[in-house]
Amino acid sequence: MIRTPLRPLARILSARQAGQDPDEIEAELRARRHAEIQDKARRRAEGRLKLMVLCFLGAFGTVVFQMGALASSQPSEPRSQTSGAQIISQRADIVDRRGRVLATNLSTHALYAHPRDLVDPATAAAKLAKIFPDLDAKRLATDLTGDRKFVWIKKKISPEQMQAVHDIGEPGLVFGPREMRLYPNGHLASHILGGSQFGNEGVSSAEVLGMAGVEKAFDNWLRDPANNGAPLQLSIDLTAQAAMEEVLSNGMKVMSAKGATGILMEVKSGEIVAMASLPDFDPNDRPKPLLKGDPSDSPLFNRAVQGQYELGSTFKIFPVAQAIDEGLINANTMINANSPMKIGKYLIHDFHNYGGQLSVRDVIAKSSNVGTVRVAQMLGAERQQKFLRELGFFDPTPVEMTEAPTGKPLVPRRWPAVTQATVAFGHGLAASPLHLASAYATIANDGRRVRPTLVHRREPPRGEPVLSPKAAAAARDLLRGVVTRGTAKAAEVPGYAVGGKTGTADKPKPGGGYYNSKVVSTFAAMYPTDAPEYVLVVSLDEPSVAAAGGGESRTAGATAAPVAAALVQRLSPMLGLRPEGLKLPEIEPRPADAVRVSSR
Known part of the structure; x- marks a missing residue:
């Protein structure tokens, strides 16, 4: 910036020669400088004022735009924001x-x-x-x-x-x-x-x-x-589940049982329609687990999945079905059933001494231990183990529950002749009722392996073949005979053609040996036998019911089988399974003149 001097020498000299006062020149220039300074300050103030006006207009426009956007949007509740990691609390139904x-x-x-x-x-x-x-x-x-x-x-x-x-x-x-x-x-x-x-x-x-x-x-x-x-x-049906628990609870009381379990499974898909274990609990107020004593005494214990029981004579159909599949026997083959049977230093007895020979059909219907062992001996230990492994008795069930691995079957480490004999009629190998249901479903499914599931699926998986369809059909026919003329007559339900097998096994003592008066009674069934749709397993822990001739009975035929019959009768109509071969009573129409219309 070039500043003009207030007393320029040329003008001062000229003014003196002309007789003028030099101070007037300085005053004039000072006034002109002040005027320039004021003009510059005014222009700067005007610029700032314009900038403020522009900022105000911009802010006002932004507010107006946001108000318009809010007015045109959908209303919603405000959500508070919290600092730190959020806890995910939403859980699917x-x-x-x-x-x-x-x-x-x-x-x-x-x-x-x-x-x-x-x-x-x-x-x-x-x-x-x-x-x-x-x-x-x-x-x-x-x-x-x-x-x-x-x-x-x-x-x-x-x-x-x-x-x-x-x-x-x-x-x-x-x-x-x-x-x-x-x-x-x-x-x-x-x-x-x-x-x-x-x-x-x-x-x-x-x-x-x-x-x-x-x-x-x-x-x-x-x-x-x-x-x-x-x-x-899930695959379960709420109505069927409620009915099963009610019937099972009543049966448990009538049979004076310590505990009970029931499983209803679809044959083709392996889907569990209902599964109950009693006593139970309220998951809204889950009790604390037992720290001492028998785990099965706790209501948290799931007998259907965690229970490891010797399931008795329900196993007899397995060596017989396998031997039929191998072409070693058929339903009419005669088997030596003389009792007792000696294996090494052990004696194997039948509940009754049937004497002489029994057909394979009668071995299953009468539940002969000796006859079943004879059939198992035809197979040999190696083939027996292979078949039971294919049925799933050597591994935990794949059902989608965290308790499933704890129910792994207790399988003998060694498999001598006596073990082969006892396993044939359901002793010496302990498995869960769900294992048994899966194995029976495999027989009902024309011999194709069925794996249990609790998830509802649209297309059921196709399991690998374990038995030929012909052998599976023959086994189903034998199981039907158990109900019509064998140990499970109490399981007969008209119109549903139930086939199954009873099993009564002595309970083992914690320190070894077996109790004399404590058993686990089981009935495993499938129905209708000609084209099975469902498999049902009922198991009672320490049941006891008054016998007809006096005393007490603990056999599965007198305890588990009647409860299973009540379940078939109660559950089947709920699932849309109509009884076959039953004639409904005819109702004669009333004559027209017999109908009176009240004037009220």
Whole structure:
């Protein structure tokens, strides 16, 4: 910037020569400089004012645009944002094969305290102990009056309890919203569902994790957001499950049994339609596991999957079916059934001494131990083991439950002649009732392997062949004879052609040997025998019923078979299976003049 001097020498000299005052020149130039400075300041102020106007217009336009966008959008509830990692609490529902809810989520609240914000901690502790009787009043009072900054009180509370806590009026008692798992049907299908528990917890949310049953087996799937909330559809039918549990419970009481289990399975798909284990529990209030004693004494014990039982004479059909398949025998082959039979130093007896020879048909119908052992000896130990392995008796069942691996069969390490004999009639090898149901389903499925599942599938898998269809049909015919003229006459249900096999096995003692008066009675069945659709297994733990001639009876024919018949009669109509060969009584129409119309 070039500054003009206020007293330029040329002008001063010229003014003096002309007789003018030089100070006037300085005053003129000073006034001109001040005017330029003022013009420059005014232009700068105008520029700032224009910039402010532009900024104001831009901000106002932005507000107007946002207001317009909000006015044209759909209304929604605001969501609070929390810092840190979020806890995923949403869990998919579990439904039955018809879409009825078995497990779902319920919004609830947790209760915690900030002791430093409590006005009267001692009184608050006393009032909370009255609302929640399960709390330790002394410990709660110590926690609330001590130096702690945060105290959990209850992980989930009901609306009534929440209102009661509100009425205390303490600012230090705080509620945290969360989701809990709800089982609306209570005890129904409790062993299948298993139950849940809280995982990672925060004051405003908690992670729900499966702890048993399908809840734990499908835990990752149920919590996977990629499933978009799709429910897990099980194979069980809620109505059939309720009926099975009711009939099984009544049968357990009538037979004075310690426990009971029942399994109903589709033959073609292996889908479990109903599966019950008694006693049971409420997964909404899951009891604590037993730490001592027999695990089967706990209601948490799943007898259908975890139980390892010697299933007795229900095994006799396996060596017979295998021998028919091998071409060694047929239904009319005569077998030496003289009792007792000696193997080494051991004697094998029949329940009755049938004497002489029995046909294979009668060996199964009369449940001859000796006759079955004779057939097993034709096969040899190696082939016997191979067949039982193909039926699944050497491995845990593949059913989708976390308890399945714990029910791995107890298989003898060595397989001498006496083991081959005892396994043939269901002793010396312990397996679960679900193993037995799967093996019987394989026979019912024309000899193709059936694997149990709790997931509802549209297209059933095609299992590998274990038996020829001809041998499987022959085995089914033999099982039908057990019901019509053998040890399971009490299982006959008119119109449904039930075929099956009874099995009564002495219970082993924990220290070795067997009890004299404690048994596990089992009846394994399939129906209708000519074209089986369902397999049913009923097992009673330590049953006892009054015998017709006095005394007590513990045989499966007198205990498990009648309960199975009641289940077939109750469940079949529910599943759309109509009885065949039954004539309904004819109802004669009433004459017209016999019908009176009331004037009322």
